[in-house]
Amino acid sequence: MATSLRDRPGLSGLALVLLASLLAVNMLSVLSIVSIRERAREGTLREVRLAAEGAARSVEASLVVLRRHTAALARSPALLEAVGASSPEGSRPAAGGTAAVLRDFVEARPAVRAMALRDRHGAPLALLARREEGVALLPLTSDPPAPIASPSLAVVQLPVGVRPESRGLLEVWLDTQVIAERAAPGLGGRLLTVDSAAPAGAVRATVRDPQWLPPIVWTFVFDESRSGALSSLSDIARRHQWTVLLNVGVMSLTLVVGLLALREVRRAAALEAEARNRERLRELERQVQHADRLASVGRLAAGVAHEINNPLEGISNYLSLLEEDLGDGRVEEARSLVERVREGLDRVASVTRRMLTFSSPRRSPGGTVDLRGPLADAVGFVRGNRTFRGVTITVDPPEEPVPVRGDPVALGQLFLNLLLNACQSMDGRGTVRVAAEVEGERVRVAFEDAGPGFSDEALRHLFEPFFSTRNSSGLGLAVCRGIAAEHGGELRVANRERGGARVVVELPRVDEPLAPGRATAGARAAGAA
Secondary structure: OOOOOOOOHHHHHHHHHHHHHHHHHHHHHHHHHHHHHHHHHHHHHHHHHHHHHHHHHHHHHHHHHHHHHHHHHHOOHHHHHHHHOOOOOOOOOOOHHHHHHHHHHHHHOOOEEEEEEEOOOOOEEEEEEEEOOEEEEEOHHHOOOOOOOOOOEEEEEEEEOOOHHHOEEEEEEEEHHHHHHHHOHHHHOOEEEEOOOOOOOOEEEEEEEOOOEOOEEEEEEEOHHHOHHHHHHHHHHHHHHHHHHHHHHHHHHHHHHHHHHHHHHHHHHHHHHHHHHHHHHHHHHHHHHHHHHHHHHHHHHHHHHHHHHHHHHHHHHHHHHHHHHHHHOOHHHHHHHHHHHHHHHHHHHHHHHHHHHHHOOOOOOOOEEEOHHHHHHHHHHHHOOHHHOOEEEEEEOOOOOOEEEOOHHHHHHHHHHHHHHHHHHOOOOEEEEEEEEEEOOEEEEEEEOOOOOOOHHHHHHOOOOOOOOOOOOOOHHHHHHHHHHHOOOEEEEEEOOOOOEEEEEEEEOOOOOOOHHHHHHHHHHHHHO
């Protein structure tokens, strides 16, 4: 027989350990994938921040160069002359040479979107702006020359001249997007805006140049999602995400399958153990039955030996006496001893016949008989026995014929033995009640006495041969049970609640009509009972 988990408890623990190990390995794999993803993202962000800081420093360097060029322009004679020539009452347009100098400056620097030369009162002396067709000189009424609301434009100023009475301003509109793209071509395309709300995951970089008026403090916001590295990382992360999900699904399926397999193994082990227990129980039952049969055979042999040995001892004694009487010529005494020997032999023959009846019962004849007839014959025989004059027998027979298939002689012997046992249990005094009733296809005949009843030990051995509670042969109930079985019925014995014993014979009822003679005899017998 295969070894089960119940036979080897270590297998169950090993299965649980393997299942836990598989779960732990898969969880470590998932955690490793998540950790690698986070470390790669942090490394990429670190690189983006370093690149952003480098781009900010490049923008600062560009601003320094542009500021120096603008400061040189502010100290140029043309601008100083234009500012110094402006009247206190109101501004006058700059000369053509001044406008040309400003135009050349703007055209040479794409980051400059517009420029204004103002006097010390802030009035425009010259306005220039970059258009699609090129840099154009604007009328003084177009102040300011560029839209200040544009998010990518920043307005800065530098003083023109030294003396307060002749000092002016050079106002410049700078395009921060162009500055960033020219200063850091690799990151300029990812510049979102300056001083704006940063989206989730954005990288900031601060650009400072305090020499401008007002001092430049810009915060460039770089969108890391436009980074090629981050884009690749996102693709890898998505693939890893699917890997993690598939791994979790496989783990869950593995766990479910493992639990189901473990449950089935345990169920199989339980069924196997139950089958072994049943087999052991059947083996024990066979051993008990075998022991009971051996005990019954032993009691049978002992009973047969006892029943035969007593008459044989008597016969042996009588033969010895017979031999002495014959030797002395006492013929009459010898004849009486011969009768004693014959009685002993008859007793041995009776025991032998009863044993043959018990071991080889006759087949029940196929005739139909009225059950009331054999029952009334047995009652009448007992009532006529002088030994049981002190016993009152009450009979409650059915009014209608009760046809059963069987032998009336054997049925009479069955009822007679049961009546004799009931009368003998009361020592010849008391009441025996006999009741017959028909219920469906069965007929029940009950014999109730007022004797002491049977002990529990006696009830377990009543139908065993040579078991007796009155020092008799012990074959009566065994033979009665055999007769009932011959007729397709059964015999049951129990104690009454009010004292005494109750023996019930149950036989099958047939629907075949009775012969006229047997029906009349049964009716007469019922009436006599």
